[in-house]
Amino acid sequence: xxxxxxxxxxxxxxxxxxxxxxxxxxxxxxxxxxxxxxxxxxxxxxxxxxxxxxxxxxxxxxxxxxxxxxxxxxxxxxxxxxxxxxxxxxxxxx
Numbered sequence: 001x002x003x004x005x006x007x008x009x010x011x012x013x014x015x016x017x018x019x020x021x022x023x024x025x026x027x028x029x030x031x032x033x034x035x036x037x038x039x040x041x042x043x044x045x046x047x048x049x050x051x052x053x054x055x056x057x058x059x060x061x062x063x064x065x066x067x068x069x070x071x072x073x074x075x076x077x078x079x080x081x082x083x084x085x086x087x088x089x090x091x092x093x094x
Contacts, residue, residue, distance in 0.1 A: 003070045011079055013083050016043070017049075018046065018055045020042060020074065021055040021057075021074040022041065022055070022057060024026055024074055024083065024086065025041070025055070025057045025059070025072040025074050025086070026041065026059065028072065028086050029059050029061070029070050029072060029088065032070075032088055033063065033070070036061040036062060036063035037061065037062050037063070038059055038060070038061055039060040039062055039067075040047045040059070041057055041058065041059040041060070041062060042057065042059075043055070043056070043057055044056040044057060044058055044071075045072060048078075051077060051078055051079065052075050052076060052077055052078055052084055053075070053076060053078055054073050054074065054075045055073070055074045056071070056072070056073055056074075057071070057072045057073075057074070058070070058071055058072075059072060068090055068091060069090070069091045070088055070089065070090050070091070071088070071089045071091065072086065072087070072088050072089075073085075073086070073087040074086050075087075083091060
């Protein structure tokens with residue numbers, strides 16, 4: 001049996017809940033490392049706190065011959081869904 005779902009509903013369900021925060025993580029990383037290319041990124045997971053949630057990402061960058069990862073933590077308010085803080089931490093693989 002086939003069930004028809006409207007295209008809008010399918011499109012909405014395909015967007016992960018952390019999509020907004022991943023865009024912010026990528027934008028902040030691009031601003032901090034303007035000459036690096038972001039090769040890939042991974043959503044590591046979420047950590048819920050009393051009044052906020054922390055979305056964790058790892059981005060792989062290349063700048064010239066150097067490759068490195070940047071860990072990004074995006075903290076936002078559960079009540080308002082507004083950004084509270086962004087932390088970036090670089091890990092060098094060379």
